[in-house]
Amino acid sequence: MSTAIDISLVEVAAALVLVAIAIVASRWRGAGLEEDIAVAVARSFVQLTAIGYVIDLIFSEDSAALVIALLTVMVVFGAFTARRRAERVPGALPPLLVALALAAVTTLGLVLMLGIIEPEPRYVVPVGGMVIGNAMTAAAVALNRLGQDVTDRAREIEAALALGATSTQAVSGIVRRSLRSGMIALVDSTKTTGLIFFPGTMVGMLLAGADPVDAVRLQLILLYVLLGSVAIAALVSTTVAARNFFTPAHQLREPPAP
Amino acid sequence: MLFELEQVTYSRDDKVVLRDLDARLPVGASAVVGPSGSGKSTLLRLLNRLADPDSGRVLYEGADVREREVLALRREVSLVPQLPALVEGTVHDNVGYGARLAGHSFDARRCLELAGLERSFEGREASKLSVGEQQRVMLARALALEPRVLLLDEPTSALDEGARDAVESTLRRLRTRTSISIVVVTHDRDQAIRLADYAVRIEDGKAGEQGPIEQVLAA
Numbered sequence: 292m293s294t295a296i297d298i299s300l301v302e303v304a305a306a307l308v309l310v311a312i313a314i315v316a317s318r319w320r321g322a323g324l325e326e327d328i329a330v331a332v333a334r335s336f337v338q339l340t341a342i343g344y345v346i347d348l349i350f351s352e353d354s355a356a357l358v359i360a361l362l363t364v365m366v367v368f369g370a371f372t373a374r375r376r377a378e379r380v381p382g383a384l385p386p387l388l389v390a391l392a393l394a395a396v397t398t399l400g401l402v403l404m405l406g407i408i409e410p411e412p413r414y415v416v417p418v419g420g421m422v423i424g425n426a427m428t429a430a431a432v433a434l435n436r437l438g439q440d441v442t443d444r445a446r447e448i449e450a451a452l453a454l455g456a457t458s459t460q461a462v463s464g465i466v467r468r469s470l471r472s473g474m475i476a477l478v479d480s481t482k483t484t485g486l487i488f489f490p491g492t493m494v495g496m497l498l499a500g501a502d503p504v505d506a507v508r509l510q511l512i513l514l515y516v517l518l519g520s521v522a523i524a525a526l527v528s529t530t531v532a533a534r535n536f537f538t539p540a541h542q543l544r545e546p547p548a549p
Numbered sequence: 550m551l552f553e554l555e556q557v558t559y560s561r562d563d564k565v566v567l568r569d570l571d572a573r574l575p576v577g578a579s580a581v582v583g584p585s586g587s588g589k590s591t592l593l594r595l596l597n598r599l600a601d602p603d604s605g606r607v608l609y610e611g612a613d614v615r616e617r618e619v620l621a622l623r624r625e626v627s628l629v630p631q632l633p634a635l636v637e638g639t640v641h642d643n644v645g646y647g648a649r650l651a652g653h654s655f656d657a658r659r660c661l662e663l664a665g666l667e668r669s670f671e672g673r674e675a676s677k678l679s680v681g682e683q684q685r686v687m688l689a690r691a692l693a694l695e696p697r698v699l700l701l702d703e704p705t706s707a708l709d710e711g712a713r714d715a716v717e718s719t720l721r722r723l724r725t726r727t728s729i730s731i732v733v734v735t736h737d738r739d740q741a742i743r744l745a746d747y748a749v750r751i752e753d754g755k756a757g758e759q760g761p762i763e764q765v766l767a768a
Contacts, residue, residue: 450634454647455624
């Protein structure tokens with residue numbers, strides 16, 4: 292399906308010209324992102340190089356335990372990263388861990404059971420990484436919106452509680468909108484895929500010399516898998532995290548400002 | 550006695566809002582009066598368990614409110630907040646909001662009428678009403694639960710004089726037409742006299758004088 296291509300470090304370094312453009316643009320317009328861009332470039336180099344060696348080891352060992360360990364590390368890092376976007380959500384880490392783990396287990400479990408991908412590290416690791424990465428983004432966006440809306444609409448929530456609504460009922464509209472926020476980016480990009488942009492997997496396969504039809508089919512599978520995983524992540528994270536705003540007696544832990 | 554607060558202390562963000570407060574509110578119409586920031590609204594929220602005290606007890610008809618099923622308590626003791634907070638949809642959708650959650654039937658037109666709004670309001674978009682009209686829809690949706698007690702937090706603070714008079718006359722009419730007890734929080738001494746027979750004064754989170762309204766407000 293694929294042929295190897297050789298990329299030298301010189302070619303990677305040449306691509307830094309584009310990073311220079313980003314830094315110049317940020318400085319010119321005072322966006323203040325120069326340091327962040329530099330950190331992002333350094334981290335991406337170190338992290339991807341490290342993961343390259345880890346993946347190389349896992350592929351050569353062909354051990355299910357190693358694959359599961361790597362995916363677990365991804366889930367934990369993903370949950371910690373997403374928590375930073377969910378700072379207004381009390382106790383956001385456990386819901387994020389549950390959401391990312393469930394998204395990974397359910398989607399990977401299904402694609403393996405249905406025979407869509409082979410149960411080999413070469414397939415499970417990259418697909419798992421994409422599933423967890425997209426689930427992380429979706430959960431982070433959904434919880435960011437949830438925290439913002441519960442804060443902004445605390446008066447409405449409390450007015451509903453005052454009429455005998457349960458905490459779940461009082462926050463249901465907000466949870467619905469948060470879920471939507473978490474999913475909408477991937478839904479929109481899936482709608483325009485092939486028209487406005489070429490997704491990464493397909494680009495990678497084409498660059499590596501694969502047959503375009505194979506590249507498209509694999510990309511379609513991944514897009515559908517990702518839709519499932521972001522839905523699970525956004526649904527589980529918002530549903531579980533929404534409870535954290537309330538006491539068991541259906542009271543807002545942070546009531547609206549007087 | 551409708552409500553009794555015994556040695557109630559409540560803090561928020563490490564600030565004591567109510568301190569060792571003892572108060573009694575009888576059946577009928579009571580006013581909780583005092584300056585802004587004295588803890589009046591907090592006291593109201595303790596009555597239907599939107600918050601619980603750090604220490605002390607709140608009794609409703611002689612029993613600790615924490616012994617009651619909280620959702621049933623809030624349907625029986627309904628709170629209308631200071632500012633309107635309606636859900637998206639029509640006035641009808643809003644009037645029936647709490648009643649539908651409770652699985653009760655409701656007569657939207659009667660509730661609107663009791664709240665001082667004409668029947669023609671039923672199909673209108675809630676978000677397009679004036680603040681005064683929205684506040685009366687808030688009242689109508691509390692009435693749709695057929696509560697025994699209405700808790701009103703500064704019910705006219707966001708309204709102009711005309712709308713204030715309309716809401717006040719609605720509340721006075723409610724008292725003559727229903728057996729609902731009212732606890733109204735207000736910083737307005739004259740409004741307390743117009744709406745209530747009994748008053749509790751709160752200052753700096755502590756209960757001051759309490760008793761018949763003329764006696765308390767004459768002090």
